[in-house]
Amino acid sequence: MIEVERLGKRFRDLRRGHVVAVEDLSFAVQPGEIFGLLGPNGAGKTTAMRILCTVLKPTSGTAGIAGFDVVQQAEEVRKHIGFLSANTGVYDRMTAWEFVQYFGRLYGMPETTLKEEMEKVFERLQMNDFRDVLGAKMSTGMKQKVSIARAIIHNPPVLVFDEPTAGLDVLVARSVLDSILELREQGKCILFSTHIMREVERLCDRVAIVYRGRCLAQGTLEALRNEHRETDMEDLFFHLIARADESARATAPAI
Secondary structure, three states, X not given: OEXXXXXXXXXXXXXXXXXXXXXXXXXXXXXXXXXXXXXXXXXXXXXXXXXHXXXXXXXXXXXXXXXXXXXXXXXXXXXXXXXXXXXXXXXXXXXXXXXXXXXXXXXXXOHHHHHHXXXXXXXXXXXXXXXXXXXXXXXXXXXXXXXHHHHHOOOOOEEEEEOOOOOOXXXXXXXXXXXXXXXXXXXXXXXEEEOOHHHHHHHOOEEEEEEOOEEEEEEOHHHHHHHHOOOOHXXXXXXXXXXXXXXXXXXXXXX
């Protein structure tokens, strides 16, 4: 469902010249699987996800969603993907129902189908209590549920979640994670970005640890622990980051 092959993205900065955000990144995600992109802030996770969602174009490499190329067939990709981040906005002057309905119409859903799907989604996410509440009056948890509903209303096979629990309290974060697990049970292909180890251990079938735009390791949690002889996921993460920093220092040109 998601195919990423040697993906790269460079930006031009007036002071620093060419900045590498993603370099030679490859991975694949199958239906019914949650694949975690794990890395510190600035590792390149969000850039990679924005490329997959057709917001950015890659500098090199290829990426496909449900068999469609993210550059050559961007419109088809958008029909087959749902995206959610911690920064997803909710319009202040729309109710929860109006907001989700608006995005369903943008996806070209027939009105009868849209209403039926909205009823199912609002029931599944327990949103009926605030379906008529304006965005300006919603709590953070309400807004995040509305954002999830917006991302899944057109029933896409692929979902991309970029740090969806950032800034949420424990109860709301747990509700969001439960919703993601339910989506996996429905056979969705899910790409999940985070730097919270507990979320990784609870959700992810496989992970890729990304640092400075590059993939340091990928596989199941058990396989990575065995390979690197680390029982704790956080220790494993810091071990790989430290090793990458040491390698970078060793190969850096002398000043």
